[in-house]
Amino acid sequence: MAKKKGSGVIVVKVALWYITILSIFAAYTNWLPQIRGDAPEAAEAIDVSAITPEGLQEMGGMIIFGTDDPLGTLARGEGPIGKGQCPLCHRFFMEQKADRCPNLIALKTEPQLLLQVSEEERSHERVKEPRYEEFKKLHADGEKNSGHVPHAETGGQYLIESEYCPNCFVVEGFGLKGTNDTESPMPIINKPPILLVDTEIVAVVSFLQMRDDPTKWTAKDDWEAYFGKDLASEGGDEAPAEVKPAGPPVALGSETPEEIVTKMTCYACHKIPGISVAKTGAIGPLLIEGTNAPNRIKSPEYKAAMKAGTAHATTAREYIIESIMDPGAFIVPGFADDMMKDFKHKFTVSGLDVLVDHLIAQDEAAALADGLDRLANEKEGPIKKPEAKVETGEAFAKNQSKTNEMTIQVSNKKLIENSTFIGLN
Numbered sequence: 001m002a003k004k005k006g007s008g009v010i011v012v013k014v015a016l017w018y019i020t021i022l023s024i025f026a027a028y029t030n031w032l033p034q035i036r037g038d039a040p041e042a043a044e045a046i047d048v049s050a051i052t053p054e055g056l057q058e059m060g061g062m063i064i065f066g067t068d069d070p071l072g073t074l075a076r077g078e079g080p081i082g083k084g085q086c087p088l089c090h091r092f093f094m095e096q097k098a099d100r101c102p103n104l105i106a107l108k109t110e111p112q113l114l115l116q117v118s119e120e121e122r123s124h125e126r127v128k129e130p131r132y133e134e135f136k137k138l139h140a141d142g143e144k145n146s147g148h149v150p151h152a153e154t155g156g157q158y159l160i161e162s163e164y165c166p167n168c169f170v171v172e173g174f175g176l177k178g179t180n181d182t183e184s185p186m187p188i189i190n191k192p193p194i195l196l197v198d199t200e201i202v203a204v205v206s207f208l209q210m211r212d213d214p215t216k217w218t219a220k221d222d223w224e225a226y227f228g229k230d231l232a233s234e235g236g237d238e239a240p241a242e243v244k245p246a247g248p249p250v251a252l253g254s255e256t257p258e259e260i261v262t263k264m265t266c267y268a269c270h271k272i273p274g275i276s277v278a279k280t281g282a283i284g285p286l287l288i289e290g291t292n293a294p295n296r297i298k299s300p301e302y303k304a305a306m307k308a309g310t311a312h313a314t315t316a317r318e319y320i321i322e323s324i325m326d327p328g329a330f331i332v333p334g335f336a337d338d339m340m341k342d343f344k345h346k347f348t349v350s351g352l353d354v355l356v357d358h359l360i361a362q363d364e365a366a367a368l369a370d371g372l373d374r375l376a377n378e379k380e381g382p383i384k385k386p387e388a389k390v391e392t393g394e395a396f397a398k399n400q401s402k403t404n405e406m407t408i409q410v411s412n413k414k415l416i417e418n419s420t421f422i423g424l425n
């Protein structure tokens with residue numbers, strides 16, 4: 001909140017603003033789709049009151065896309081994926097492929113228009129939906145992963161809440177399979193590995209609101225109303241994690257599997273036993289390649305891909321390498337060709353070895369030990385027997401042989417009704 005003090009203070013504030021903004025922009029401009037799993041280094045507080053809405057909007061765009069020219073990056077067939085990782089799942093442009101999640105499009109007047117309603121407009125509708133009241137009741141004692149109780153009163157507060165507590169309202173048809181749309185696949189944005197700080201989240205929401213119409217900016221007031229305090233109070237917000245102005249992220253042999261998975265964002269789409277950040281990914285298969293890879297290469301679908309000349313692996317190790325370096329070679333049944341195609345430029349040979357060694361060592365037992373299970377759309381079906389609390393569980397247990405038919409259904413609704421996958425328990 002702007003405080004009226006002497007003009008000397010204002011000069012200092014303006015100077016500080018300049019330095020802060022310049023250093024933030026320097027950091028984000030150099031930002032390439034790289035994230036850091038470790039805690040941000042303590043840095044000086046940002047005086048949010050001194051950042052203009054336009055400054056926040058620009059910062060939000062950098063956090064989302066990692067570039068100020070996302071369309072240029074798309075035209076080169078790359079990312080554009082910044083530190084916030086949002087475009088991994090959300091579609092912002094017509095040219096962008098990812099469409100697994102609600103479109104976050106807010107350019108009603110532009111040719112890129114995907115929806116007749118912008119994210120800003122839709123946010124106001126969400127809080128009025130009867131389902132929002134249901135989520136309030138469901139999480140009256142605090143949602144288990146974030147601790148928040150859904151209580152957004154305005155569209156802007158809803159957007160803020162979506163970042164801190166994706167489970168506080170799950171858009172119908174987009175929840176984790178088998179959770180009846182009560183659990184979101186979206187990561188909590190202010191927690192590792194994405195770990196945006198409060199100011200960065202306000203910047204992202206500013207971007208979403210102002211992309212629609214600059215006069216719709218309310219993000220900072222929304223944050224303050226939602227949390228009942230000043231954005232810069234209590235010793236100030238932490239500054240964004242310092243971003244190393246390095247070259248493109250490359251997985252190195254000196255890194256651990258956990259570091260490589262974090263750096264390469266595999267966790268956003270895959271669950272992987274033994275990797276602490278990779279517990280919720282629900283876009284690609286559970287990566288238990290000690291079990292999966294040998295079965296894949298024996299499968300009729302893989303043989304067909306070999307015949308067609310796209311797939312070439314004859315050993316489990318080759319299969320895993322092929323899946324990462326050339327994901328389009330073979331599409332795992334039940335999934336879409338959704339994995340990005342540029343990992344071949346992002347691994348050193350030894351870095352790839354480290355990751356493949358880890359993946360090939362994972363099997364069904366490792367997944368169960370880590371509390372992970374297959375997704376409902378995996379042809380093999382879940383590993384563990386469903387727990388009683390899943391309504392369709394008993395029928396499933398009685399008739400295992402039907403599982404495959406049931407779980408490869410494509411329609412979301414069908415999947416949800418029939419699913420036997422136990423979400424994140």
Ligand code: HEC
Pocket residue numbers: 084085086087088089090100101102104122126159162163166167169170171174175184185186187189204268269
């Ligand atoms: C791993 C995939 C994934 C990532 C990464 C992700 N989201 Fe989401 N997001 C989803 C899914 C799925 C939903 C719909 C389910 C739900 O409501 O939580 C969603 C819902 C939302 C919603 C609510 C949409 C609506 O219409 O009600 C907003 C806002 C949102 N995400 C913003 C973001 C932003 C901003 C980022 C980046 C900082 C981000 N998301 C990153 C998957 C993701």
Ligand code: HEC
Pocket residue numbers: 088261264265266267268269270283284285286287288289292293296320323324327328330331332335336337338339340343355
């Ligand atoms: C944007 C989502 C996404 C990201 C990020 C992603 N993947 Fe995938 N991955 C998929 C999807 C979807 C499939 C299944 C379709 C296919 O076969 O291409 C898949 C398939 C695979 C398979 C084959 C699995 C099997 O059991 O047959 C492997 C191995 C794999 N991914 C490894 C990785 C690794 C390693 C990373 C990180 C370097 C990664 N993926 C990042 C979406 C993703």
